[in-house]
Amino acid sequence: MNIYDILGPVMVGPSSSHTAGAVRIGLITRRLLGAAPVHAEIFLSGSFAATGTGHGTDRALIAGLLGMQPDDIRIPDSFSFAAEAGLTFTFHKINLKDAHPNTAILRVSSADGRTLEVQAASLGGGRILVNRLDGIRVNFTGDAPTLIVHNLDKPGCVANVTSLLSRNGVNIATMQLYRNYRGGYAVMVVETDQNIAAETLELLRHLDGVTKVTYLAAD
Secondary structure, eight states, rough: OOOOHHHHHOSSSOIIIIIIHHHHHHHHHHHHHOEEEEEEEEEEEEEHHHHHHHHHHHHHHHHHTTTTOOOOTTGGHHHHHHHHHOOEEEEEOOOOOTOOOOEEEEEEEEEOEEEEEEEEEEETTTTTEEETTEEEEEEEOSSSSEEEEEEEETTTTHHHHHHHHHHHHHEEEEEEEEESSSSSSSEEEEEEOOOHHHHHHHHTSSTTTEEEEHHHHHH
């Protein structure tokens, strides 16, 4: 345990789980989208739905989508900044079975047509866990350099990705594989020991069977 675990994150309150964690969920969604979102449909579950408004969860999620950090003093006024930035949004309540109490689903889109659905939970102390991407179950925090490869579920895709990373000096720390069904749509979540160069990411995007590459560099 370190001092951060004891004291919690540097943040604009009132709650590390409902506010700081919510900002991080919005921010990681923006980073996964790879562009500034122009519309967001947001679903709140559990205690996020019950007490989120009072704890500023709604404003925190929008602040993150705008690119703000948990300690940004503008968080309470994020709705006004969203209007200035051209970001429209709606909020709904949803009952998710077997989900963490502090869970949100964000469906976002950008001006250039990118879309993404993220389900994530705020675990406390500003920590988050991404549970689903575009409906496929995943499990990552975004704390380490994280590569997300969307691909067709066919032989050779995993080997092509890992071989390319090896040739370019990238060491894999953890790797998780997910798919919606056999022969369908799959996702690789790869945490690495070092950041991945832009040139390597571009090579990954052109591999056979790869449909989308998203990368979260270490902060």
